[in-house]
Amino acid sequence: MKQEQNxxxxxLIEMVKDVRVCMLITKEQSTEDFSGRPMTISKIDDDGTxxxxxxxxxxKVDEIEESKNVSIAIINERxxxxxxxxxxxxxxxxxxxxxxLWSPFLKAWFPLGLDDPDMTLIKVTPSEVNYWDSSSSKMxxxxxxxxxxxxxxxxxxxxHGKIDL
Amino acid sequence: MKQEQNxxxxxLIEMVKDVRVCMLITKEQSTEDFSGRPMTISKIDDDGTxxxxxxxxxxKVDEIEESKNVSIAIINERxxxxxxxxxxxxxxxxxxxxxxLWSPFLKAWFPLGLDDPDMTLIKVTPSEVNYWDSSSSKMxxxxxxxxxxxxxxxxxxxxHGKIDL
Numbered sequence: 001m002k003q004e005q006n007x008x009x010x011x012l013i014e015m016v017k018d019v020r021v022c023m024l025i026t027k028e029q030s031t032e033d034f035s036g037r038p039m040t041i042s043k044i045d046d047d048g049t050x051x052x053x054x055x056x057x058x059x060k061v062d063e064i065e066e067s068k069n070v071s072i073a074i075i076n077e078r079x080x081x082x083x084x085x086x087x088x089x090x091x092x093x094x095x096x097x098x099x100x101l102w103s104p105f106l107k108a109w110f111p112l113g114l115d116d117p118d119m120t121l122i123k124v125t126p127s128e129v130n131y132w133d134s135s136s137s138k139m140x141x142x143x144x145x146x147x148x149x150x151x152x153x154x155x156x157x158x159x160h161g162k163i164d165l
Numbered sequence: 166m167k168q169e170q171n172x173x174x175x176x177l178i179e180m181v182k183d184v185r186v187c188m189l190i191t192k193e194q195s196t197e198d199f200s201g202r203p204m205t206i207s208k209i210d211d212d213g214t215x216x217x218x219x220x221x222x223x224x225k226v227d228e229i230e231e232s233k234n235v236s237i238a239i240i241n242e243r244x245x246x247x248x249x250x251x252x253x254x255x256x257x258x259x260x261x262x263x264x265x266l267w268s269p270f271l272k273a274w275f276p277l278g279l280d281d282p283d284m285t286l287i288k289v290t291p292s293e294v295n296y297w298d299s300s301s302s303k304m305x306x307x308x309x310x311x312x313x314x315x316x317x318x319x320x321x322x323x324x325h326g327k328i329d330l
Contacts, residue, residue, distance in 0.1 A: 021242065021247065023188070023238040023247070025190065025199055025238070032197070034190055034199060034249075034251070035249075036236065037249070037297070071190070073188040073238045073240070074240075075188060075203065075239075075240040077185070077186065082188070084200075086199065
């Protein structure tokens with residue numbers, strides 16, 4: 001269902017493209033509990049891949065090296081978009097890629113700029129996206145109906161849509 | 166350190182009181198991965214306890230019965246507040262409590278009102294609160310300095326404050 005998958009990714013990109021800050025959630029190494037911190041989304045690719053800048057020395061990098069399963073929570077009251085993205089995280093240290101995604105506003109976190117040796121990208125490949133739409137005054141039922149029909153999958157929670165990528 | 170604890174709770178309440186929608190994150194029963202959904206905070210008590218209305222039949226109720234450790238992600242761009250609250254969740258079916266927290270806007274989710282038999286409260290007792298303050302143009306370092314001094318606890322991630330309740 002290539003066409004359907006493209007529609008799903010387009011929907012994801014549409015919901016994410018204006019989002020500045022999300023919560024990136026990893027698993028704590030010791031407790032297996034959740035660990036989250038606000039992160040700026042640097043870019044979402046045409047295939048739905050999400051990119052973040054971070055410090056190599058940060059705790060989240062250790063946590064991702066330990067467990068690549070991460071979640072991204074998005075609460076965008078401005079556009080009434082609420083998303084939970086599950087995916088696989090990896091570190092990307094390629095200097096060409098870092099330079100491609102670099103933006104002057106990142107100097108707030110990396111005053112040394114591209115010369116900072118403690119800089120890496122986190123790449124998140126989404127595997128599942130749950131979203132809620134509340135453009136009406138309440139949360140509305142918004143399935144990806146095509147997906148539901150094609151797969152015959154039942155949605156046990158009635159209030160949201162689920163995109164499998 | 167009773168006084169300090171009170172200050173921490175006051176800080177938490179101040180940051181949460183204007184928040185409408187948060188992401189309530191539970192553990193998926195089968196996979197131990199994260200499961201999240203947007204939830205309206207019905208109330209935060211003077212001691213920091215958070216209250217949510219939900220359906221008894223919802224998946225999150227099963228997940229809480231399985232594992233009481235939950236997290237609450239708050240992204241409030243309006244007030245530049247970013248929080249991750251870890252805590253212990255329990256179900257509260259007391260009709261008096263439900264009536265006390267009931268608000269007419271909940272009819273959007275519970276058209277039957279207080280007579281709906283599929284209604285319960287989720288009570289979350291926070292155990293740890295991480296927050297970030299970005300009232301300046303960038304994320305700023307905001308420790309709970311008193312706590313750091315009192316406990317001698319080291320903060321390995323420099324960009325945020327941590328409230329232990």
